[in-house]
């Protein structure tokens with residue numbers, strides 16, 4: 001306090017010092033700006049005091065694309081400087097060699113960073129936030145549960161049941177009413193319902209016709225709110241959100257309330273199971289039952305054991321729910337923009353065996369039932385698989401991966417990394433760099449994933465990192481892809497999906513690649529055979545119009 005007072009008196013007594021300092025800073029800023037403009041580069045300038053904050057502010061709403069431009073101009077790596085004293089310095093990278101080096105080859109030298117577990121504290125001590133030995137133990141448990149045939153078949157049958165019983169009827173209703181649908185919201189509800197059923201063996205029904213116009217159920221609202229708060233903690237300085245948390249106001253208060261809702265709910269479910277109430281669905285294949293059947297660590301108290309079950313349940317919801325919904329949203333955006341891809345997927349699906357659902361889709365009596373494909377059948381749908389991977393390449397649902405160096409290191413490009421350096425791997429940019437994917441990297445072209453014999457090519461995860469790379473890569477990749485394909489195939493086979501005219505679809509600045517304004521589409525029923533043939537004709541006409549050159 002005394003120092004501040006003396007400093008103020010000094011400045012007031014010698015205003016010329018203040019003036020000189022301001023002149024110096026302005027000239028330095030001007031010099032940097034001129035240098036930047038002359039270089040014609042998108043790499044942000046680090047200004048005195050505010051660092052690269054102006055880059056962030058001037059690119060709000062398009063931060064991913066601005067970062068991609070900067071990475072292109074900087075040769076796949078640049079140092080981002082936050083404002084002085086606030087922190088927020090990062091090394092931002094999109095180089096596959098660095099991804100391989102940090103996430104796989106030298107995995108033990110990098111962790112999620114000092115603040116990660118605290119920012120994501122809704123996940124408790126679970127797999128998503130744990131490190132070192134605790135992480136390795138949990139990874140082993142989760143990998144074993146995910147590989148169990150009972151769990152896998154419960155997950156796949158749950159996806160199929162929800163596709164047939166909720167997703168298709170909901171879209172059917174919207175198509176019959178001729179109203180536009182916001183598909184991202186539909187996928188968020190669908191994904192919430194599927195994840196909830198997988199974890200608790202019970203139906204939430206947030207996509208049921210009755211519930212669709214109603215607000216999310218409290219559990220869904222709580223997971224959504226918690227997701228938003230975790231994102232908020234990622235984008236504002238740590239001191240700011242910690243202050244709000246301490247004051248228990250604003251988004252931090254809502255976050256605390258959401259955590260209480262989730263806790264109450266999950267502990268009630270655990271209590272019911274412990275009291276011997278059987279799960280409603282499945283035969284012990286749900287996540288909670290699988291974990292409860294896991295041999296108990298004798299050193300664990302009852303309370304610790306319940307905490308472990310709680311973290312596993314909540315962790316699953318966060319790992320699976322939003323990423324699957326975001327992936328479906330961007331897949332349909334790509335398919336709507338590329339009707340020839342949709343036509344090829346349809347052709348492929350026509351050659352496969354589908355199952356009719358009891359739900360009439362197409363407007364009632366006399367109309368055929370809706371068709372769904374099961375996970376096994378879709379294994380042979382290589383083009384659909386390629387189209388899904390291609391959408392994930394351009395629109396990875398988790399656009400960034402964050403790490404912190406635990407010790408000094410040297411990256412493959414010779415850059416030195418000191419202990420404590422925070423690194424952001426921009427997975428979104430990786431799909432858009434010519435040096436990685438070729439000149440047509442920004443085109444949506446599923447064919448790039450197919451070999452001459454029509455099989456899906458293997459691409460190493462350090463080049464295609466949508467599911468992360470190395471020992472910490474996604475444990476639900478297979479189930480996630482199956483989920484995407486079952487839902488996508490059912491929609492494409494039963495409906496014509498078209499973007500609403502003039503609706504702009506852009507990504508948000510967020511830790512999950514959601515859209516800014518949703519994905520507004522119009523749906524029309526397809527009745528297999530005649531309507532489908534008619535649809536193909538329309539697509540052919542659309543294609544020829546697109547390819548037509550005006551002379």
Ligand code: HEM
Pocket residue numbers: 127128139142319320323324327396397398401402465466467468471472473474475476477479480481
């Ligand atoms: C399109 C869908 C999905 C995408 C793009 C995706 C992507 C990812 C990514 C990028 C990570 C790394 C997160 C990090 O450490 O920072 C991850 C981890 C994980 N994912 Fe997925 N995921 C998807 C679906 C799923 C599903 C459906 C499940 C569950 C069945 C799942 C389970 C997990 C688990 C358990 C981890 C933690 C692995 C660990 O920390 O060791 N994911 N996923």
